[in-house]
Amino acid sequence: MRKQGLIFLIVVAALVIFLNSVVTDRWLERRMEKFGSRSIGAKVEFSRVNFSPLDLSLNWEGLKVTDPDDTWTNLFETGHCAFDLALEPLMKRKVVIEDFDLQGLRFGTPRKTDGALAGGKKQKSLGQSKVVQSVEQNIKAEIERYPLLNLGILQGTVDVDSLWEEVALESPERIQALKEQFVSKYDEWEIRIADLPGEPEMVALERDIDSIQIDQIDTPQEAKASYDLLQTIEERNRDYYRTVTQIRDDLIMERTDITGVKGEIDAWIEEDYQRILAMAGLPELSREGIATMLFGERIANRMEKVLHIVGRVRTYSRKVGKYIPAKEFPPRGAGQDIRFTREQDYPLFWIQRLRLTGETAQGVGIGGTVLHVVSDQQKIDRPTTIQLGGVRADGAGLDFAGVIDGRDDVPKEQFDLTLKGFPLEGRTLTDFPFLAYPLSGGVAAVTGRIDFEGSNFLAELGIRGTDVGFDTLHRPDALDDELYALSLAMVRRIDEIQLAASVRQRGDDFKLDIKSNLDDIVLDGLKQVMSDELQAVQEELSERIEGEIGTARSEVEALITEREAYLQKATWEAERRLIEQHTRIEQKREEIDSRVKAEEERIQRETEEELQKQREKIEDRGKGLLDSLL
Amino acid sequence: MLGMMLGLLTFKTLFAAPLFLILILVNVNLAAAIVGLFIFRLIGYLADPLLHSLGYWVLADIPGLKGFWTALASMRIVPFARFNNTLIMGGLIAAAVLAIPLFWGVKRLIIGYREGYQERVKNWKIIKILKGSALFRFMSGVEKLGGR
Secondary structure (H helix, E strand, O other): OOHHHHHHHHHHHHHHHHHHHHHHHHHHHHHHHHHHHHHHOOOEEEEOOEEEOOOOEEEEOEEEEEEOOEEEEEEEEEOOEEEEEOHHHHHOOOEEEEEEEEEEEEEOOEOOOOOOOHHHOOOOOOOOOHHHHHHHHHHHHHHHOOOOOOOHHHHOOOOHHHHHHHOOOOHHHHHHHHHHHHHHHHHHHHHHHOOOOOHHHHHHHHHHHHOOOHHHOOOHHHHHHHHHHHHHHHHHHHHHHHHHHHHHHHHHHHHHHHHHHHHHHHHHHHHHHHHHHHHHOOOOOOHHHHHHHHHHHHHHHHHHHHHHHHHHHHHHHHHHHOOOOOOOOOOOOOOOEOOOOOOOOOOOEEEEEEEEEEEOOOOOEEEEEEEEEEOOHHHHOOOEEEEEEEEOOOOOEEEEEEEEEOOOOOOEEEEEEEEEEEEOOOOEOOOOHHHOOEEEEEEEEEEEEEEEEOOEEEEEEEEEEEEEEEOOOOOOOOOOHHHHHHHHHHHHOOOOEEEEEEEEEEOOEEEEEEEEOOHHHHHHHHHHHHHHHHHHHHHHHHHHHHHHHHHHHHHHHHHHHHHHHHHHHHHHHHHHHHHHHHHHHHHHHHHHHHHHHHHHHHHHHHHHHHHHHHHHHHHHHHHHHHHHHO | OHHHHHHHHOOOOOOHHHHHHHHHHOOOOHHHHHHHHHHHHHHHHHOHHHHHHHHHHHHHOOHHHHHHHHHHHHOOOHHHHOOOEHHHHHHHHHHHHHHHHHHHHHHHHHHHHHHHOHHHHHOOHHHHHHHOOHHHHHHHHHHHHOOO
């Protein structure tokens, strides 16, 4: 035992205790900030962290979490927060917090300094949930079908020529690629067709059939040899026939595929057409599309934000909850942690009850409880639940409830939001110029629900605005005198807004449905002035597309017709000749049968005659013998 | 050997604590341990992907051991050893496998050196220069601190 070593240890221990009481809080604060920043991908800042190792309590006076997408804004910030760590789980390196008090929660607060991480460090992407991506893409595609209307169509200023110059059709390239694909496919078929039994094989078959000389079959051995030879020829013919029918059947199937792909050309052309209409802001006017045109963009943006949050929750909980993660390639010196926990054991992280108070970006004071924020819900067999509510001085209030349930293989998330008494003054309803006035009054109530179960998604939104008025003095720049008058006529008919939107995805089926009480008002107004003009422009565009793509389409169709005719003729011809050979074989067999039968009859006849002669001979001899005896 | 173990295991595990205690409290050659630590730290760094793969294989790819790891993870204090980290587990296995061959190998090397080469090497110019260097003086100081 070294005395110096012992003294060294005592000195180190004393130093640790001293430093712990002096600098632990700051050290911990930095560690938490570093960990938080690394997880979020932007600055996370704590202020006045205080940790008491005796009672394992931790509190801080402020926390700011930067929005990684906008580093001059905080995702949220908190005031005073305090909680106690449970000792027993901590001994097992698990963090369990029974009560977490969080005060002064506020969202979207501005930052005084940039919250980007030094050196542009970015959070390692967790990857967005595929379902969320799919829903987002579907919503986007649906919204793009109903762009904001090009007012030029009402003012008669849509110049189809200049519009056409900006158009980049995708169909010609796709058709060309398809044509090349077909050419190479047909080339492959022609190589395969070359394997079909051709002239030499047919001649050989015929020669072999003819080599059987019926009139030279005199003995049973010769008959058997002829039968055997015919059998061999027939088998050869059957093999050829099998090859031909196989190729023929494959060709029929290929033709079905080709017909299907060919059918896509029309879909591509339609896609081009719809894209051009969307680009030009010339939607097809229908009652179904009006509400999407009016409100689709805004609803999609909100939906995208919510979906991102839900997707992130889902992706993160899946990643954390994964028992044995796939092998990663961590940076040198870091390694990868594999978690091993018993079913009854504590999860790695668990806030049993989080009580929070705060304020929304709209100034509504909120309070509520979040239960079971946990790294592994299966371990505690409880979902995470959120219950928040609050009111503002002017009476506006909100209620929010959420359940995040990842206990089963199929994760479920459900959120309900109710907003009441929100003043509409100063807001605009839509970017559609006819209704793009700031609202001069009105109160809105909103109900929203999101139901996510596995890959199925349902979102419903209902907005009801009453006593709505428009500040028509703020005339949108896009409206000329005539359109302004039309717009005023529209808004005068509106004193209430009812909007119902739903997004539903079940498997591959997607449906976006937006309806409002403004649809008819807007549609009627627009139809008065634009139907004929719009139709004329649409027809002109359609004709130009057809003119541009028609030749390419005809070429593909001609190619298919010509090459298929050749392949079909070749297989039919081979099949016909093989059937012919089959008939000849059958004929030859019948000839051999006849010959054999004739030979049999001859032999039988000759045998009977011989027998008769012998019988008569014996009878004569017997008679002679009997006579001599008598 | 202690240096090798500390070098391969890194300091982020509770495994390092008893090794440190042994190093400080028992009469071992501190200078040799520190040199060993640095050498195997470098080897550990270079062999990082290999140690990670070895650790992952033992922790994740052998189903029969899952119960054992789970039992360890459920104990108190043991999880702080971070045995569930692929790099630490890989280092631990490598250290365990290398311990005995390294012990015998180094022992024979030192005996051989002392018997056959020490006197000659002492007279080398380079050794004389190194002996006068600050690093050598520091290592001698460490050795004296260790009571040897």
